[in-house]
Amino acid sequence: MNKLTPQPGIMDITLYQGGAAHVKGVSNVIKLSSNENPYGPSPKAMEAVRDSAALLHRYPSTNHAPLRAAIGEVHGLNPDQIICGVGSDEVLQFVVHAYAGPGDDVIYTRHGFSMYPILARMVGATPVQVDESERKVDVDAILATCSERTKVVFLANPANPTSTMLAEGEIARLADGLPPQAILVLDGAYAEFVEGFDGGAALVAARDNVIMTRTFSKIYGLGGMRVGWGYAPQDIINVLNRIRQPFNLSSTALVAAEAAVRDRDYVEHCRAENTRLRAWLAGELAEAGVPSDTSCTNFILARFADQTEAEACDAYLQSQGLIVRKVAGYGLPNALRITVGDEDGCRRIAEAVRGFKAGQA
Ligand SMILES: Cc1ncc(COP(=O)(O)O)c(C=O)c1O
Numbered sequence: 001m002n003k004l005t006p007q008p009g010i011m012d013i014t015l016y017q018g019g020a021a022h023v024k025g026v027s028n029v030i031k032l033s034s035n036e037n038p039y040g041p042s043p044k045a046m047e048a049v050r051d052s053a054a055l056l057h058r059y060p061s062t063n064h065a066p067l068r069a070a071i072g073e074v075h076g077l078n079p080d081q082i083i084c085g086v087g088s089d090e091v092l093q094f095v096v097h098a099y100a101g102p103g104d105d106v107i108y109t110r111h112g113f114s115m116y117p118i119l120a121r122m123v124g125a126t127p128v129q130v131d132e133s134e135r136k137v138d139v140d141a142i143l144a145t146c147s148e149r150t151k152v153v154f155l156a157n158p159a160n161p162t163s164t165m166l167a168e169g170e171i172a173r174l175a176d177g178l179p180p181q182a183i184l185v186l187d188g189a190y191a192e193f194v195e196g197f198d199g200g201a202a203l204v205a206a207r208d209n210v211i212m213t214r215t216f217s218k219i220y221g222l223g224g225m226r227v228g229w230g231y232a233p234q235d236i237i238n239v240l241n242r243i244r245q246p247f248n249l250s251s252t253a254l255v256a257a258e259a260a261v262r263d264r265d266y267v268e269h270c271r272a273e274n275t276r277l278r279a280w281l282a283g284e285l286a287e288a289g290v291p292s293d294t295s296c297t298n299f300i301l302a303r304f305a306d307q308t309e310a311e312a313c314d315a316y317l318q319s320q321g322l323i324v325r326k327v328a329g330y331g332l333p334n335a336l337r338i339t340v341g342d343e344d345g346c347r348r349i350a351e352a353v354r355g356f357k358a359g360q361a
Pocket of ligand 1: 087088089160214215223227
């Protein structure tokens with residue numbers, strides 16, 4: 001008999017479900033289930049990837065200095081206070097690994113990103129879920145849940161899958177009210193979709209208990225490359241770097257991300273298209289009788305009468321070659337999360353939802 005015993009918490013982990021990409025027997029499928037950039041990466045990032053092939057026999061940089069310098073330049077941040085990871089998921093993992101363990105609480109909210117409880121369990125900590133208020137993070141509820149066991153508080157702003165966002169003052173109030181041993185993680189995976197938003201960088205600079213994480217997987221269109229980063233006070237970065245593998249990012253990933261972050265025109269174009277098409281699609285859905293909260297992201301959380309209707313619409317969309325995300329696992333059984341695609345993707349979704357609703361009437 002196998003006597004090997006995994007660490008506490010590990011067998012309680014429910015495996016992460018990625019967004020589906022195929023529908024059996026249907027061609028011309030559009031994947032709108034993973035909040036990816038419908039336009040792909042910057043052409044400059046693709047060129048950097050091609051150029052990197054000749055040097056693949058060399059180990060990559062271990063300190064990621066050129067990428068951190070580029071991020072620092074573009075975002076106006078001190079590169080020394082930046083750490084890069086295999087997607088922002090890895091940076092989130094560094095935080096729980098470094099600051100939480102058995103007997104500690106990791107707080108996340110009712111509709112929070114599904115990796116948060118997984119990460120807590122990975123290190124044997126207890127994931128503690130806090131209620132939201134009408135699909136919006138409730139700062140008072142989080143503060144009321146904090147205790148001497150609280151070590152990490154995860155908050156995506158804007159949030160996935162709700163697409164809602166807290167104002168900077170609310171986040172500051174949360175950071176100020178946390179117990180001294182707790183670190184606040186501001187997950188800014190969707191920050192670039194909010195014009196002029198710094199993702200919480202100013203809050204990091206003004207406090208010693210806040211880290212901001214960002215990703216190249218969303219607006220930069222590099223989900224397949226797996227690059228993310230974090231910005232935190234120097235003390236925290238010095239801790240996290242001790243548990244980061246020296247060669248966590250490939251040389252190809254490093255140059256792709258550097259080229260992507262420097263291509264500001266491309267990011268601006270993607271943001272503008274997302275803003276335009278998101279407003280159009282939300283309006284079309286509302287007209288068809290499918291409301292949504294004002295989205296601050298690159299997806300819309302479309303609400304239906306109940307779970308039965310949401311599931312029926314999902315099945316209908318699939319039959320039309322449109323893959324969106326069911327979010328019952330996030331406590332939102334009557335909703336579907338729809339990534340804002342390109343013009344064609346948005347038109348097809350609007351038309352299909354209208355067709356579905358007409359069939360229901
Ligand atoms: C809120 C949020 N945080 C973090 C991530 C992880 O992104 P990545 O690991 O690709 O950087 C995602 C991806 O969907 C997300 O939605």
